[in-house]
Amino acid sequence: KAGVTQTPRYLIKTRGQQVTLSCSPISGHRSVSWYQQTPGQGLQFLFEYFSETQRNKGNFPGRFSGRQFSNSRSEMNVSTLELGDSALYLCASSQSDWTVINTEAFFGQGTRLTVV
Amino acid sequence: EDQVTQSPEALRLQEGESSSLNCSYTVSGLRGLFWYRQDPGKGPEFLFTLYSAGEEKEKERLKATLTKKESFLHITAPKPEDSATYLCAVQATVTEGGYNKLIFGAGTRLAVHP
Numbered sequence: 001k002a003g004v005t006q007t008p009r010y011l012i013k014t015r016g017q018q019v020t021l022s023c024s025p026i027s028g029h030r031s032v033s034w035y036q037q038t039p040g041q042g043l044q045f046l047f048e049y050f051s052e053t054q055r056n057k058g059n060f061p062g063r064f065s066g067r068q069f070s071n072s073r074s075e076m077n078v079s080t081l082e083l084g085d086s087a088l089y090l091c092a093s094s095q096s097d098w099t100v101i102n103t104e105a106f107f108g109q110g111t112r113l114t115v116v
Numbered sequence: 117e118d119q120v121t122q123s124p125e126a127l128r129l130q131e132g133e134s135s136s137l138n139c140s141y142t143v144s145g146l147r148g149l150f151w152y153r154q155d156p157g158k159g160p161e162f163l164f165t166l167y168s169a170g171e172e173k174e175k176e177r178l179k180a181t182l183t184k185k186e187s188f189l190h191i192t193a194p195k196p197e198d199s200a201t202y203l204c205a206v207q208a209t210v211t212e213g214g215y216n217k218l219i220f221g222a223g224t225r226l227a228v229h230p
Binding site for chain 1: 150152157158159160161162165203205217218219220221222223
């Protein structure tokens with residue numbers, strides 16, 4: 001079956017702009033979580049959605065937001081982009097609500113965002 | 117504070133030279149430990165889940181083990197295609213709210229040379 005799909009794969013934006021990233025989870029998975037990966041900080045948790053509700057949030061500024069639709073697809077938005085937002089943004093999907101139940105998370109290929 | 121530490125940061129092996137990667141953790145309420153493999157520019161690929169001390173999982177040349185304080189990823193007779201960054205993640209319960217959180221280590225960059 002198809003894996004986690006993230007679009008676009010690559011993105012170049014200018015400081016101050018905003019960006020929206022998309023994630024389609026594995027069919028049947030209802031939980032979607034987002035991570036930021038940079039060489040210096042590694043994988044940092046952004047937020048997690050389950051059944052259209054944000055269940056958990058990491059320590060990121062309010063410029064980072066997200067939402068989940070009824071078909072479990074999720075979008076992440078970053079407003080007023082800063083140079084430091086350049087990173088690989090990863091989406092992971094789980095069959096169950098991993099914030100409550102032990103379950104594996106499967107990752108997409110990521111969106112490489114470059115802010116210039 | 118909950119923490120996951122992986123060592124070494126980087127490891128260079130000759131093809132066929134077996135070794136182990138370490139993931140040590142200090143978390144309260146461990147729910148599970150996951151190993152992922154990540155190739156450059158790609159998302160992490162799920163390898164194993166371990167839930168309790170003493171548990172072992174195997175897949176081809178890889179074997180993961182878990183104790184109460186750490187996990188090891190043993191690589192037997194590695195091949196160049198095993199070169200990647202190996203990530204360890206711990207699922208722990210957040211005291212406030214009762215939700216689980218997933219904490220990643222910084223990873224071990226493995227290079228296997230022919």
